[in-house]
Amino acid sequence: MLRVFNSIGQYVILMQRVFTKPQRGTIYWKQLFEEFEHLGIESLGIVAFISVFMGAVVAIQTAYNIDSPLIPMSMVGFTVRQSVILEFSPTVISLILAGKVGSRIASEIGTMRVTEQIDALEIMGVNSANYLIFPKVTASILINPILIIFSMWLGILGGWVAMTATGLVTTSDYISGIRIDFEGYTIFYALTKTIFFAFIISSVSGFYGYQTSGGALEVGQASTKAVVVSSILIILFNLVLTQLLLT
C-alpha cells in the first residue's frame, strides 16, 4: 500500500515538471506533429480493423437474439449505435490504445533513460520531463477523440456490412434503427471519456518510462506495468465517469 502512495506521489511530482511551458515553442510544435503521426496515424489500422469487426459482431448477436416479432429489426441498428458510441469505441479502443501506444511511450522513454539520453538532456539544461512527455500527452488528448469518432463510424458501418451480407436486417431497417432517439449528449459523453483515457494512457506510460532504471529487462517491465496500470485506471475511471456523466 505504501508503494502505491509512493508511486502516486512520484507521479504528481513528475506531472508538475511535465506541465510547464515548453522551452522552445518551435521544437514543441514539431514534436507535437510527430506524435500525431506516431500515436494517432500509426494506430488507424488497428482501430479500423477492431471497430469494423466489433460493430459486425454486435449487429449479428443482436439480430440473432431478437426472437419476439414485437421487437422491430431496426433495433439492431439502434443497439449497434448505442453500444459502439457509449462503450465499445471509447472504452475498448482506449484499452487497445493503452496496449499499443502505452507500451510504445514507456519503452521509448525507458530506453532513453537506460542509455543516459535523459541524463544528456538534463545536463544540457533541458526539462526532460516536459520535453519528452508533454508533447505525447497533448498529442494523445487531441488525436484520440478523432480516432474514436473514426471508430464509431466504422463500427456502425461494420454492423451494416454484416447485416447486408447475412441478409438478417435490411438496409432501411438498419438505418432507421441508427436514427431512433439519437442524443448528441452520448457523443459528448464518449469524447469526454476518451480525453480522460488519453491522458491516463500517455501520462501513466510516460511516468513508467521515465522512472525506469537498469537495462533492457527493466524497460520491458516498465512497458508491461504501463499497459497494466493504464488499463486498470481506464476501467476504474470508466465507472466513475459513467456515474458522473449519465446519472
Added chain:
Amino acid sequence: MIEARNIDKYFGDHHVLRDISCEFQKGHTNLIIGQSGSGKTVLVKCLVGLFEVDNGTVIYDGRNFTEMNFENRKKVRQEIGMLFQGGALFDSMNVEENVMFPLNMFTNQSLEEKLDRVNFVLRRVNLENVNYLMPSELSGGMRKRVAIARAIAMNPQYLFCDEPNSGLDPQTSGVIDHLIQEITLEYEITTIVNTHDMNSVLSIGDSVAFIYKGELWWRGNKEEILHTENPELNAFVFGTELTSRLIKT
C-alpha cells in the same frame, strides 16, 4: 575551476562518497580514477547535479551549484558539456540533428549559422560527411566523437567525460584522449574525465584524483602516479597482467 567541498553521498544505508574535497583546475584535464564501484561515476554525477549530494557543496567558479534552484542550475548547465559512457546520442536524430540540438534549444541563430557551427565542431573531432548518418550506423569511436562534438557545440566552460574509452580499442582510445586534451587546451575549459584506463592517465593526466572505497585516497599527476608508495594506488596502477610481466622483465 570546479570545487567539491566535503561531499557525502548515501544510497540507502550505503555510504558511497565519504567527505570528498578537491579542486579541478581550468585549462587542465582532471582525471578521476578508481576501481569499478569505487564511486567515481557517482562523484561526477554529483558534480553535474544528476545526483543530489547529502552533505557538502559543489562550486562552479565561485557559484554555489548545490544551493541553486532549478532555473539557476539550468543556466550553469548550459555551460556544461558532457560525454557519456555510451555516447547518449539521441536515437531518433541523425548526427547533424544531434549536434544541432543544444543550438536549437538555447540559441536564436539562423539555420545557416547553426549548420556552420555543426560542421565546424564535426570537423574539429575529425568527422566529415557523416551529417545524415543515424547513431545506429556509427562505430563506437565515431559515436564518442559525435558526442564530443555535441558537448562542445555550445562552447562549454566545463567538460565532463564519463569513461570516454569504454568499449574502444587502445588506438581509438588514444585518439579520443588526445582530442579531449586538445579541446581542453584550445578552449581553456575545465575538463573532468572519469576513467580506469591507465593509458589515459599516463597520456593526459594533468591532475589525477584516485578514489578508493568512496574516499579521495590520493592526488597527483601522471608523473607522480608511477612513483607513489600508496599500496592501494599501486595495486590499481600495476595490477594488470601486462604491467606485472613488464616489471618482471
